[in-house]
Amino acid sequence: MKTAIISLLAVVVIAAGVVVYGLNTVMRQNIAAQAGTYGYCGPALGTWGGTDAGLGERDAAGLTEESLTITGQIITMGKQRDLSPRAWQIAIQAGMQESRLRNLTYGDRDSVGIFQIRGMHGSLEDRLDIAWQITWFYDTLERVERWEAMRPGDAAQAVERSAYPDKYHRWESMAVFLIDQLGGVDDISTCEELPPADERATLAIQYAVDQIGKPYVWGAAGPNTFDCSGLTMRAWEAAGVTIPKYSQSQYFQGGTKIPLDQARPGDLIFWGGGRQPSSIDHVALYIGNDEVIHAPQPGDVVKRAKIWDGGKLVATAIRPGPNVSLV
DSSP states (O other), X not given: OHHHHHHHHHHHHHHHTOXXXXXXXXXXXXXXXXXXXXXXXXXXXXXXXXXXXXXXXXXXXXXXXXXXXXXXXXXXXXXXXXXXXXXXXXXXXHHHHHHSSOOOSOOSXXXXXXXXXXXXXXXXXXXXXXXXXXXXXXXXXXXXXXXGGSOHHHHHHHHHOOSSGGGGGGXXXXXXXXXXXXXXXXXXXXXXTSOXXXXXXXXXXXXXXXXXXXXXXXXXXXXXXXXXXXXXXXXXXXXTOOOOSSHHHHHHHSEEEEEGXXXXXXXXXXXXXXXXXXXXXXXXXXXXXXXXXEOOSXXXXXXXXXXXXXXXXXXXXXXXXXXXXXX
């Protein structure tokens, strides 16, 4: 099935007489050669949430020639702009949800095109021009603060502002599959150049140690003030790993789930009402010997502390980094 999809794209490119809408072998090789040069690592940039491993391939098999050529141009233009494969993934997911990656001449109210762009953003002629639409999407995405740290579907929603914000997540597996098959990028997390896991944990802990004594401010993420999740996010960022900002997001989207009694230095430890992940309201960085570094509460400072229970300690820790568990 994978070969059939690539062959179909090649047929489309040859029929059109150009490569601008698709990816020839040279372009695929060029993209693959650049795949390791992007300077960040997100532990869950590919498939999230336990998605069926074969779902992406099955979804891609149902795409039309038009959809595949548009996907090819999304990847090509993303590469030309030196955007990471994460950006391509976000655009593919958005286009799939909005139009099934087709250049529609109709939509809700005055929306048209791949991304169902409203009339306020440009003329009808522009909004039906494929290159213009992709440029608009990438321009808008780059204005979204910390889009690289978002779940791909959430970043798509930040661009599209849909009334159905969760629907973009449906196409994660397909987008990753297409970037692998058409873009030649098989490790979309771009984590391959990171130091070994123990070194990453050491870097994260050292960053946290250096912040001890700085005031707690709700919502702050450094450099002079922190809240709990801002501290852990920046600590792991110092180790080269991007995790989400908020404590619940760090639990659900930040890495591999580990039984608490197997936690190692650098892992994230959580507290929540009734010990429930859905009620998490605090996170700390484990440093070993039953100790953490955390930003506790307003009026306090970043400090080292013994792990406490308080009826809220969650039984699962999170280990940021590549090779996350899809559970």
